[in-house]
Amino acid sequence: MKFIGITGGVGAGKSAILSHLSQKYNCKIIMADDLAKNLMEPETQCFSQIVSKLVSNGFVKSESELLDSNGNLDKSVMSQVVFASDEGRAMVNAIVHPAVKDWVLCDVEHERKKGEIDYYFFEAALMLECDYDKVCDEVWYIFTSEENRRARLKENRGYSDDKVDNIFASQLTEEEFRSRCKFVVDNNFSPQESFEQIDEYLTINI
Numbered sequence: 001m002k003f004i005g006i007t008g009g010v011g012a013g014k015s016a017i018l019s020h021l022s023q024k025y026n027c028k029i030i031m032a033d034d035l036a037k038n039l040m041e042p043e044t045q046c047f048s049q050i051v052s053k054l055v056s057n058g059f060v061k062s063e064s065e066l067l068d069s070n071g072n073l074d075k076s077v078m079s080q081v082v083f084a085s086d087e088g089r090a091m092v093n094a095i096v097h098p099a100v101k102d103w104v105l106c107d108v109e110h111e112r113k114k115g116e117i118d119y120y121f122f123e124a125a126l127m128l129e130c131d132y133d134k135v136c137d138e139v140w141y142i143f144t145s146e147e148n149r150r151a152r153l154k155e156n157r158g159y160s161d162d163k164v165d166n167i168f169a170s171q172l173t174e175e176e177f178r179s180r181c182k183f184v185v186d187n188n189f190s191p192q193e194s195f196e197q198i199d200e201y202l203t204i205n206i
Helices: 014-024 032-039 045-056 075-081 086-114 146-157 161-170 174-180 191-205
Strands: 002-007 027-031 119-123 138-143 183-186
Touching (some): 014 027, 014 119, 014 191, 027 032, 032 086, 086 119, 146 161
Parallel strands (some): 002 119, 002 138, 138 183
């Protein structure tokens, strides 16, 4: 079983790539954002740590301010009091990112022992920032030009140019992605062309 990380900038089209992989290959696919959400549900260790840290550091006055009517972390409140603050964002990331990594590495080991799948694909926007290239068998970079990514984000998500600029400024450069990833998928054209690149690569290299 190969443990392969998949990364790329926001709007690069990673979801279509993952869909193709899931349909064609004997594999398991885990997405970091979905996993992080699960690990932050009530009664989890991450949930308790986040609430405790944000309250004790004055981001909110009480636990109730962080929660919605169902007792989950309120997305809008978290966005306002945490993700608008570099300190708050770093505080939450320091809790969630290690938990995600520990879970993934344990799950990879579990799947290796089972021996039932050929590939374990893990998608994360912060793949390289969290040094997954040091633990994955290899990492793939889904490359799409900034021009195409900007158009997709504005059309599909309704983002403004200012919001897109802020997102791009916070992410690694194309050169950094290319220097640390083994395989680059050029996803600037039709999805089928991207799928053919992947199929050829897996046929030849793995």
